[in-house]
Amino acid sequence: MTLTRREVLLAGGGLAVLCAAPALAAGEIVIEMKGSARGEQVWFAPLGLAVAAGTRVRFVNRDPGNSHTATCYHPSILDRPRRIPRAATPWDSGFLMPDDSFAVVPAVPGVYDFYCQPHEMAGMVGRLVVGRPGDPGWEEPDYPPGDLPEVALAAFPAVAEILRQPVLKGGTP
Structure with missing residues (x-):
């Protein structure tokens, strides 16, 4: 059997897709928890992120000097105001040590919206x-004014900005 050039190219393209499949199938985005060398500044990187529903979001503590949490705002967690969709499941990572x-x-x-408990x-x-x-199912945020500390409110990027630029670096380089 002799393969045509087109069949070889299609097979090669399919092989390339299969080789990349673990990365594509994982569908994982990483948000790092970082801090300056002396610990005077801490941040999430990226600060704002747009993803498709069902994307795995992994928070990784890359700050060698601090433990951090990735905690969504929800009344079931430390009686905080709800700042996730009503139908969403709240989450709290607990304290993550460096590299956790x-x-x-x-x-x-x-x-x-999420925060680090000790560093909000x-x-x-x-x-x-x-x-x-x-x-389908999109819920517009309806947060009451002043529901969080001013320093936290000032740090959130606008939803429109995240949708224009899906990964907002923020923080300190």
């Missing part, structure tokens, strides 16, 4: 936009 990680798979479209007052917060406005 925690993953969550948000399935409900909407805006998910240092502005260590982040925003995850799952899906897009208009997606």
